[in-house]
Amino acid sequence: MNVTHLECALCSKLHEASTLQNLCVECGKPLLVRYDLDIAAKTLTPESLASRESSLWRYREVLPVEDTANNIVSFGEGWTPLLKADELAKSLPIKLNLFIKDEGQNPTQSFKARGMTAAISMAKELGVKKVAVPSAGNAAGAMAAYAARAGMEAFIFMPSDTPRANVVECEQTGANVTLIDGLITDCGKIVAERKEAEGWFDVSTLKEPYRVEGKKTMGYELFEQFNSPPSEGGVAAFRGRGGSFPLPDVIIYPTGGGTGLIGMWKAFDEMEQMGWIDSKRPRMVTVQSETCAPIVRAFENGERFADEFENVSTVASGLRVPKAIGDFLILDAIRASGGTAVSVTDDELVKAVGEVGSATGIFAAPEGAACLPALRKLIEQDLLTEGETVVLFNTGSGVKYLEVFQ
Numbered sequence: 001m002n003v004t005h006l007e008c009a010l011c012s013k014l015h016e017a018s019t020l021q022n023l024c025v026e027c028g029k030p031l032l033v034r035y036d037l038d039i040a041a042k043t044l045t046p047e048s049l050a051s052r053e054s055s056l057w058r059y060r061e062v063l064p065v066e067d068t069a070n071n072i073v074s075f076g077e078g079w080t081p082l083l084k085a086d087e088l089a090k091s092l093p094i095k096l097n098l099f100i101k102d103e104g105q106n107p108t109q110s111f112k113a114r115g116m117t118a119a120i121s122m123a124k125e126l127g128v129k130k131v132a133v134p135s136a137g138n139a140a141g142a143m144a145a146y147a148a149r150a151g152m153e154a155f156i157f158m159p160s161d162t163p164r165a166n167v168v169e170c171e172q173t174g175a176n177v178t179l180i181d182g183l184i185t186d187c188g189k190i191v192a193e194r195k196e197a198e199g200w201f202d203v204s205t206l207k208e209p210y211r212v213e214g215k216k217t218m219g220y221e222l223f224e225q226f227n228s229p230p231s232e233g234g235v236a237a238f239r240g241r242g243g244s245f246p247l248p249d250v251i252i253y254p255t256g257g258g259t260g261l262i263g264m265w266k267a268f269d270e271m272e273q274m275g276w277i278d279s280k281r282p283r284m285v286t287v288q289s290e291t292c293a294p295i296v297r298a299f300e301n302g303e304r305f306a307d308e309f310e311n312v313s314t315v316a317s318g319l320r321v322p323k324a325i326g327d328f329l330i331l332d333a334i335r336a337s338g339g340t341a342v343s344v345t346d347d348e349l350v351k352a353v354g355e356v357g358s359a360t361g362i363f364a365a366p367e368g369a370a371c372l373p374a375l376r377k378l379i380e381q382d383l384l385t386e387g388e389t390v391v392l393f394n395t396g397s398g399v400k401y402l403e404v405f406q
Ligand SMILES: *Cc1c(COP(=O)(O)O)cnc(C)c1O
Pocket: 110, 111, 112, 138, 139, 205, 254, 255, 256, 257, 258, 259, 260, 261, 318, 319, 365, 367, 368, 395, 396, 397
């Protein structure tokens, strides 16, 4: 709404925001949306939010759509509950103030809905008729749904071992689905090769500027949920923190392309510029599967860019990303925050679905459940202090992964 321009996340080259853009024309890295935050902060105040809609569009001043009356394509995504997880916390060797942000309650059952509401709304605003995406699963399901709602044609390329629910939901919401014998990176190459001739707009993770804008709202929601007075009978709001730090001490985030982590990090910077918080940040923790852990490896090796991970395989399909174009943004954020990157085995993360489920009632996606063994590793490595506030991101619903439990 208050967009001034797009800026390359690596070389800072400025790009026009009023036309369709994919990557930086200079260096090929992701573009980020910049806003006039002085203007945004005049109407977007923590107090003003109390009476707004229960969707991520409550933060419209720091979201990109200009003609909000006509171009927002929405199912009411975002504003998901932040659930206290006391029973789960009791199973841990130290006492923590533990929460789960339950993103499985989004439309299409994953937080990919956040990114797609922003990307498809902007595609609509900029006149796009056909959209294409390579996806490990949930991004496809979300894109198919939002494209159908916007009246756009959707072209989806997924690995043939993508969870069946993702394939079926795309077909049933009218998308053109192609299954590829390969990985998401192979699917991405096909989209890149064909998009020009076909007239597709490529909405791959971080290859257009707006999915990250949708996902950054998780950072705004955490701020609100840890600070607003409890709503009547609601689970969404807590006066959780007390003291002066209005965010969790630690955020544990299952990372594939890293959009959500990069987005929340961006949101914290925006919130600081608008005077909501100071320069203190939560420690950002990336979780990956041992069999696909490019970010963990790069973190451990002290590298800023992550090499492609070979022979990847994990049932947590959202984490099956061997090479992330936003690698440096993930690694920069982890390091600047004093966080870390840990890997867990597929056995651990699948077992954790049942542990999280029986302790909290949340049927988590394997990716989200991976946060639990990761949390245990942080405790073993002495990286958490008694009494700290920790948020685990359950990024999707286990319902999408029935094959995993056979
Ligand atoms: C896509 C996905 C992830 C990874 O999200 P990024 O923000 O791209 O790192 C994690 N969990 C689930 C369920 C996903 O669909």
